[in-house]
Amino acid sequence: MSRSEDAVRRFLAGEDDAFEQLVRQWESRIYNLAWRFLGNREDAQDVVQDTFLAAYRSLRTLRNPECFPTWLYQIALNHCRGRWRSRNSLVPLDGQLPDGQEVAEGAVQPNDLAAESRDQLETVDLLRKALGSLSEEHRTAIVLKEYLGLSLEEVAEVMECPLSTAKSRLYHGLRGVQRNLRRLGAKF
Amino acid sequence: MRCEEIKERLVDLLYDEVRTLHSDPELQDHLSSCPSCRQELEELGSTRAALSRWKDEAPLRPVNLPFLHRSKSAPRWVAIWPMARRFAMAAAVLLAFLALTNAEVSWEKGSFSFRTSLLPAAASGSNYYTKSETRDLVREALDDTESRVYETNYLMMQRVLDTMDQERWSEMRQVTARGNNSRIKN
Numbered sequence: 408m409s410r411s412e413d414a415v416r417r418f419l420a421g422e423d424d425a426f427e428q429l430v431r432q433w434e435s436r437i438y439n440l441a442w443r444f445l446g447n448r449e450d451a452q453d454v455v456q457d458t459f460l461a462a463y464r465s466l467r468t469l470r471n472p473e474c475f476p477t478w479l480y481q482i483a484l485n486h487c488r489g490r491w492r493s494r495n496s497l498v499p500l501d502g503q504l505p506d507g508q509e510v511a512e513g514a515v516q517p518n519d520l521a522a523e524s525r526d527q528l529e530t531v532d533l534l535r536k537a538l539g540s541l542s543e544e545h546r547t548a549i550v551l552k553e554y555l556g557l558s559l560e561e562v563a564e565v566m567e568c569p570l571s572t573a574k575s576r577l578y579h580g581l582r583g584v585q586r587n588l589r590r591l592g593a594k595f
Numbered sequence: 596m597r598c599e600e601i602k603e604r605l606v607d608l609l610y611d612e613v614r615t616l617h618s619d620p621e622l623q624d625h626l627s628s629c630p631s632c633r634q635e636l637e638e639l640g641s642t643r644a645a646l647s648r649w650k651d652e653a654p655l656r657p658v659n660l661p662f663l664h665r666s667k668s669a670p671r672w673v674a675i676w677p678m679a680r681r682f683a684m685a686a687a688v689l690l691a692f693l694a695l696t697n698a699e700v701s702w703e704k705g706s707f708s709f710r711t712s713l714l715p716a717a718a719s720g721s722n723y724y725t726k727s728e729t730r731d732l733v734r735e736a737l738d739d740t741e742s743r744v745y746e747t748n749y750l751m752m753q754r755v756l757d758t759m760d761q762e763r764w765s766e767m768r769q770v771t772a773r774g775n776n777s778r779i780k781n
Contacts, residue, residue: 534649
């Protein structure tokens with residue numbers, strides 16, 4: 408039995424402290440999922456907060472504690488999509504966010520992260536734009552596979568689609584990132 | 596094997612979760628002989644390498660859990676409330692059941708007695724009379740009353756006759772006495 412499964416079972420048995428253990432175990436992964444999906448740290452942090460609040464409210468309806476990771480990813484992705492849509496549509500490649508904010512805002516702040524090199528800042532900005540220009544489905548597949556390290560079957564399970572569809576989304580997502588990076592003049 | 600078929604399997608090749616390349620010599624042969632497919636696979640691999648340069652970060656701040664702490668410090672009655680609500684529901688269901696089954700609970704001689712029937716209970720003979728029984732009873736009562744009236748009338752008539760008989764005897768005695776007296780005078 409995994410640590411998460413054990414904590415979920417203890418929470419369902421009435422031990423509220425087990426939920427805090429789940430939060431501390433998963434908040435970093437959920438934050439990084441949202442950070443890659445949205446490309447904005449503050450939004451990602453809000454998504455993490457909303458995700459765990461929603462999880463706390465509905466965890467008692469979870470029938471299979473072993474499915475907790477998939478279930479939590481789905482909640483987080485729903486919140487990511489909602490926040491993404493509220494910020495309008497795709498991030499254009501010309502360096503402007505839909506609401507007119509500078510691309511760098513909410514992404515990587517040199518003052519906040521002094522240790523991060525300029526190259527790294529540029530790399531993250533380029534990747535953020537390249538991912539942000541993909542469709543939600545392609546971006547989700549890339550984030551789940553490349554950044555969360557899920558297996559292809561797990562990606563299909565989280566996205567609630569057949570395995571072949573998950574592979575197709577991943578393939579087209581990678582091709583899309585490749586195309587966007589070229590258009591942005593990235594030299595990787 | 597055609598290039599189009601290979602493209603469909605590029606993701607399998609790229610992640611190689613089931614060791615696709617090793618388990619499929621035909622695929623391996625095609626890749627070694629087809630520069631286009633090999634180049635596409637390499638480009639996708641480069642894209643993956645580029646994506647991996649976006650490293651994980653720590654969250655800006657820990658998740659705030661006021662809802663969890665609120666439930667911890669909730670007063671005792673808040674914790675009891677769900678149990679009380681369930682108990683009230685169970686009691687309501689039990690009362691409804693008892694009402695529907697015509698249950699009768701009574702306390703007799705230091706113990707409860709419980710009686711129930713799913714259908715409305717038929718009136719028992721000891722407590723209630725049927726219409727025909729009532730009719731018979733009324734008839735008996737009337738008959739009884741009539742016979743009592745007859746009997747009373749008979750007794751009254753008998754007494755009247757007795758009284759008349761006594762009076763006649765009394766008069767006869769008086770007349771007889773009066774005759775004897777006049778004979779003595781004469």
